[in-house]
């Protein structure tokens with residue numbers, strides 16, 4: 139099929155590259171000239187496992203191209219995705235400015251004579267598909283003097299659940315696909331588009347083999363509003379799971395239990411499940427904070443006070459403060475102290491720093507007078523470029539960051555941190571303090587190495 143994708147970020151680029159790999163003809167539309175140049179040359183502007191070989195292949199084979207010209211991409215497209223950013227406004231509502239720009243470009247670029255589905259893949263407030271439909275129809279009318287025929291044009295909602303870091307894998311082998319549309323023919327077109335994924339009928343690309351036991355992918359067909367709500371409900375539930383673990387951690391600390399053991403103990407219950415129960419510095423990233431804020435905003439628009447969601451956000455905010463408090467507990471005076479931070483990205487496997495707990499903690503420690511040396515396996519370039527205001531000395535490796543530091547704060551659970559010998563850690567640190575914001579280290583091993591160790595909830 140002919141596919142256009144507006145927005146070549148984490149979602150749009152990976153979706154486009156995977157659909158091209160599956161045999162569709164994909165045209166990306168982007169406004170950022172740097173991203174256009176990089177992608178046209180087959181270079182991913184973001185870090186995603188597997189994308190560095192997948193992208194150049196589909197570009198070279200002519201299955202994926204990128205342009206700033208929306209109309210050129212839309213004119214031949216059967217399916218057009220909107221995958222632009224939807225950042226939060228100060229009041230928590232989502233900023234739909236980029237969605238509107240994309241919708242208007244789509245409406246202006248559409249030509250009659252072929253069935254088209256425009257798919258909202260961006261996370262948009264409940265009901266936004268209606269707005270997208272209106273924006274497209276108005277732009278279309280400005281060009282053709284009439285609204286598009288609803289037999290030939292549909293707006294669908296197909297929310298995205300990929301995780302940054304494993305985005306290619308998640309797109310090829312998703313837990314489920316949600317297809318929300320009010321016209322049955324639009325659902326059929328999306329089923330046809332995703333058919334290789336639904337039936338798992340494609341040859342797995344070399345960089346991303348099919349996992350053992352992977353069967354057909356379940357499809358949830360729903361109305362548009364429900365599809366939009368599914369995305370928010372999923373993120374709200376996942377964030378709540380982590381905040382729940384953090385609340386249990388706070389109680390564990392007080393009663394002398396170990397939250398890691400407690401969560402392992404409850405996670406084996408099939409009704410609960412073991413994932414997203416890690417206590418620590420809390421969740422971050424581009425999605426949870428903004429999506430919870432938007433869902434809370436929506437609930438309040440209808441006069442409903444979403445108490446669980448508000449508590450989820452409040453507990454998470456406090457976890458970042460807790461890390462700083464732990465540093466103060468260890469060092470007492472923070473002014474003039476040298477502190478090492480391991481991990482900057484909001485989670486391992488990505489260089490994404492949006493709403494990263496590490497940055498909140500670093501900012502606060504700097505404000506309190508600390509001098510920070512940081513190390514992250516892949517996010518340091520982004521940190522230096524996106525946050526030139528942050529006073530950070532970037533270290534070439536994990537151990538160098540410790541040189542002369544009086545405390546180590548672990549903020550991202552990168553695997554390589556698990557492999558650093560604790561005796562070396564002790565030797566490099568000027569003082570033995572380790573604040574483990576991800577419960578990454580074994581407390582007994584840390585103590586045996588002569589470290590003063592504090593995790594979260596243990």
Ligand SMILES: NC(=O)c1ccc[n+]([C@@H]2O[C@H](COP(=O)([O-])OP(=O)(O)OC[C@H]3O[C@@H](n4cnc5c(N)ncnc54)[C@H](O)[C@@H]3O)[C@@H](O)[C@H]2O)c1
Pocket residue numbers: 144145146147148149150167168169170173221222223224236239240259260261262298299300301302424425
């Ligand atoms: N990142 C994730 O893990 C993730 C997961 C699920 C859903 N989402 C949702 O998907 C959407 C996109 O997220 P992302 O992380 O890919 O964002 P991103 O910021 O990485 O990418 C968005 C891209 O859209 C481009 N853009 C902006 N206006 C445009 C326009 N008018 N035409 C063409 N391109 C335009 C931007 O330049 C940018 O490259 C958001 O709504 C987000 O909530 C993200």
